[in-house]
Amino acid sequence: MxxxxxxxxxxxxxxxxxxxxxxxxxxxxxxxxxxxxxxxQYIQQTMQISAMWNNETDFNLIYVAIKYECEGDINKAIELIFEFEQWKFQNNNEQNYKKINKTFLEERCCNHNVNLFFIFLSEKYKERTAIKHAKINTVQNCLPFVAKT
Incomplete structure (x- = not known):
């Protein structure tokens, strides 16, 4: 004991x-x-990945990719974010999100980049729903970074 x-x-x-x-x-x-x-640890990894994309990628999105999707594996996170960046512009995915973003906002999921990322993940992993995971990461897991000013 x-x-x-x-x-x-x-x-x-x-x-x-x-x-x-x-x-x-x-x-x-x-x-x-x-x-x-x-x-x-996650701040350092997030900054490293952000620099690879000329600081254009939302820190919250990087954080979610590293911590919750890739379990701390920075190489997997880089691959996943790259795949997401390509997906955004296929089939008007980014434009289609704009039509439904109110649904996310009603659940207090206000980071559009992260919401779009969860839509991508819900298509990649069919058993997940985008709104559920956006809500969990926003409310329960507390995304650590603030919006750009």
């Missing part, structure tokens, strides 16, 4: 580890930025 407890504690520590970085300091104050280790 003690072994199980130790393994659970180890797993817990790995899953909820934080990085600390001194952002600024002076004689009286020190500002430390705490970020979740897993989040830092």
């Amino acid at each position: 003690n072994v199980k407890f130790c393994l659970d504690e180890k797993t817990h520590k790995e899953q909820y580890a934080w990085n600390a970085k001194v952002e600024s300091e002076d004689e009286y104050t020190q500002t430390i930025l705490l970020t979740w280790v897993e989040y830092d």
